Amino acid sequence: MSSTTIGTSTATRTQPPLLVAGPLAWMRANLFNSWLSTAVTLALIYIIARAAIGFIDWAFIHAVWSVPKSAQGVIDPSDCRNMKGVGACWAVIGDKWRFILFGRYPFDEQWRAGICIALFIALFVVSAMRRFWRKELALIWIATLFVIGVLMWGGVLGLAFVPQDSWGGLPMTLILATFGLALAFPLAVFVALGRRATTLPAVRYLCIVYIELVRGVPLISVLFMASVMFPLFMPVGLNPDKLLRAQLGIILFGAAYLAEVIRGGLQALPKGQYEAADALGLTFWQKMRLVVLPQALRMVIPPMVNNFIGSFKDTSLVLIIGIFDLLTAAKVALAEPVWQGYSTEVYLVLAIIYFVFCYSMSRYSRGLEAEFGRSVRR
Amino acid sequence: MELSWSDPRLRALVWQIVIVGGIAGLIWYLVANTMNNLQVRRIATGFGFLDRVAGIPIGEHSIEYDPAVHSYGRAIWIGVLNTLRVSVVGIILSTILGTLVGIARLSKNWLLSRLAAVYVETIRDIPLLLQLFFWYAIVQGLPAPRASLHPVEGVFLSNRGIKLPLLQWQDAHSWAFAAFILGWIGTASWARMATRKQEATGIRPRVWPAGLALMIAFPALVWAALGAPFALEMPVLRGFNFVGGLTISPEYGALTIGLVLYTASYTAEIVRSGILSVATGQWEAAGALGLRPGSVMRLIVLPQALRVIIPPMTSTYLSLAKNSSLAVAIGYQDVVSIINTVLNQTGQAVEGIAMIMLVYLTISLSISLFMNWYNARIALVER
Numbered sequence: 106m107s108s109t110t111i112g113t114s115t116a117t118r119t120q121p122p123l124l125v126a127g128p129l130a131w132m133r134a135n136l137f138n139s140w141l142s143t144a145v146t147l148a149l150i151y152i153i154a155r156a157a158i159g160f161i162d163w164a165f166i167h168a169v170w171s172v173p174k175s176a177q178g179v180i181d182p183s184d185c186r187n188m189k190g191v192g193a194c195w196a197v198i199g200d201k202w203r204f205i206l207f208g209r210y211p212f213d214e215q216w217r218a219g220i221c222i223a224l225f226i227a228l229f230v231v232s233a234m235r236r237f238w239r240k241e242l243a244l245i246w247i248a249t250l251f252v253i254g255v256l257m258w259g260g261v262l263g264l265a266f267v268p269q270d271s272w273g274g275l276p277m278t279l280i281l282a283t284f285g286l287a288l289a290f291p292l293a294v295f296v297a298l299g300r301r302a303t304t305l306p307a308v309r310y311l312c313i314v315y316i317e318l319v320r321g322v323p324l325i326s327v328l329f330m331a332s333v334m335f336p337l338f339m340p341v342g343l344n345p346d347k348l349l350r351a352q353l354g355i356i357l358f359g360a361a362y363l364a365e366v367i368r369g370g371l372q373a374l375p376k377g378q379y380e381a382a383d384a385l386g387l388t389f390w391q392k393m394r395l396v397v398l399p400q401a402l403r404m405v406i407p408p409m410v411n412n413f414i415g416s417f418k419d420t421s422l423v424l425i426i427g428i429f430d431l432l433t434a435a436k437v438a439l440a441e442p443v444w445q446g447y448s449t450e451v452y453l454v455l456a457i458i459y460f461v462f463c464y465s466m467s468r469y470s471r472g473l474e475a476e477f478g479r480s481v482r483r
Numbered sequence: 484m485e486l487s488w489s490d491p492r493l494r495a496l497v498w499q500i501v502i503v504g505g506i507a508g509l510i511w512y513l514v515a516n517t518m519n520n521l522q523v524r525r526i527a528t529g530f531g532f533l534d535r536v537a538g539i540p541i542g543e544h545s546i547e548y549d550p551a552v553h554s555y556g557r558a559i560w561i562g563v564l565n566t567l568r569v570s571v572v573g574i575i576l577s578t579i580l581g582t583l584v585g586i587a588r589l590s591k592n593w594l595l596s597r598l599a600a601v602y603v604e605t606i607r608d609i610p611l612l613l614q615l616f617f618w619y620a621i622v623q624g625l626p627a628p629r630a631s632l633h634p635v636e637g638v639f640l641s642n643r644g645i646k647l648p649l650l651q652w653q654d655a656h657s658w659a660f661a662a663f664i665l666g667w668i669g670t671a672s673w674a675r676m677a678t679r680k681q682e683a684t685g686i687r688p689r690v691w692p693a694g695l696a697l698m699i700a701f702p703a704l705v706w707a708a709l710g711a712p713f714a715l716e717m718p719v720l721r722g723f724n725f726v727g728g729l730t731i732s733p734e735y736g737a738l739t740i741g742l743v744l745y746t747a748s749y750t751a752e753i754v755r756s757g758i759l760s761v762a763t764g765q766w767e768a769a770g771a772l773g774l775r776p777g778s779v780m781r782l783i784v785l786p787q788a789l790r791v792i793i794p795p796m797t798s799t800y801l802s803l804a805k806n807s808s809l810a811v812a813i814g815y816q817d818v819v820s821i822i823n824t825v826l827n828q829t830g831q832a833v834e835g836i837a838m839i840m841l842v843y844l845t846i847s848l849s850i851s852l853f854m855n856w857y858n859a860r861i862a863l864v865e866r
Binding site: 463 | 491495498499502503506513516517519520521523590591592593594595598604605607608609610611612613616617620621624805806808809811812819823826832833835836839840843844847848
């Protein structure tokens, strides 16, 4: 305890009592403030401790990290078999991680797919930074997606050609999600504008029917349509690639949801902005391009990120129509006789990969929301 | 009047004709191609195939079904019923779980609220399909029927599903159920009477003794008067599988667990934001009136929170119904799964997809209509 002299009197500075401030007081207020709360806390501590000990036991202490591999490349999984149900078999990840991440992409060329993953992540990070929120961002997207296309396909600059059938794993998931967003976005803007075009009732009803029809059915039915019905739509003999059809289905599905988000932004913009643009004598497209869209789109960035999280998760559904994304690669790896029955380990790793992507996006969107909210409330 | 390009009405008309014409042309082109393709592949259009014998084995059917006798139409109808079975149960369970988690997240107990937050954040950020595979692998990893887990008498957990004892339904049970419904109606009118009396005199007669008597004692009496029959049909291990009792198949179990846990994480956030939207002053005013915490929640906060909760809840229910179509990936025979098999067998792709869309549009529309009706009922009545 220190004492300070003010004038002639001496005041003693004392610590507050333990039960008013400090960790003990915090625990009393937040964990044990009534008998019910105390009971809940104790029960939860017990459950969490039991679960944590069980998990650590399984995932670390009794885990098998690798299994012997003979010179011929034959794997002997007996260590894992012995520990089944007691410890995790991480050897399956050690053996299969490249297959799960890159699918059937040629082994020696997988660095290209790896660079693509890095490019995708860099693209997301750049798009997240506010200083890049301007028209040039569209150019960055086009350029990056072009480079990714070159890297994945190859066939130029001395890169070996890799057909789409051999693509797979995480790059495939990222391609489906990102190209889906990039191409759904312009379509969604037009549909959202169309839905609000009161002077064009025919166009308006067309947009409403499209949005409501797509939002009323599950994505699977759209994917089935893309995979089963699309070949029927085309002239005889012309049969577009399976990946292209699935991508088209994802774009058409995503655009309907995105259009509703963008419509929210268009509606939230004060009417004065529209009227002011009209008063300046701008044409419809000038008004949209210079006044309305820059403001409306900026407003809906947080919900658009949430929308993107949804479509990122939804890309896993392409498994059902047989496209080789991250989840399909994991399922195929698990179908191998040696590794049958170790699905928990593989699913856990996949869950972590999906979680890292989705959680960072959702944190970002929440941060933005708080920031935008602050400027509105001020 | 002179036609001029600077006339906005003329421009609007021209634009509409151009756009609608373009889209109609595209659709016409696609339809023409489809007709041509169907002719080349010798697939007859129309719904005539629905009357043909299906020959699809269906594991779970709530109405009588024999693949050698019954038609495609009946098989698809079973798929619709299976979809409804999983959606309705999923909606009810996820609402209960989501509400509990949402309230837990607002709890003053730090540990409880953190735990609820971790649950919500984790489950939301993992694809539902992955979660379904995870649960299905766990259910399939249960021991074989002979070595099944046996926590309580009559309950067996094995890789053939969950076996529960089934009450042998007799007439007395139907009468007791009817008595319960009557008692419920009676209690409701008693409560209405109590409210009228409270409005007139300020004193509210007790409702719960009447409720207890009408809804519990009355049916029990009816049941006892009819001889109090009570017999459980126990599942018995015979050979490699169980006979008798109620079965929850692994597919249905995994799908329901996955859907409920996933959807509840969304419901929890909706409930939480709904409760948070009620101004603090409302809580304080209710407390100042001397209401107990339970009554504050029931009479003051929930009625106001519901107005915020219902619209997003509707879309969550809609997405649950649509997500139930992921059943096809784990082998639960819902409508999408069965129609997919049908269209692979018959080649009737156009009709099949159209039927899937029709079924889901009907379900979506029914949920929306019900929720809109409910929303209108609880909406703020203003002067």
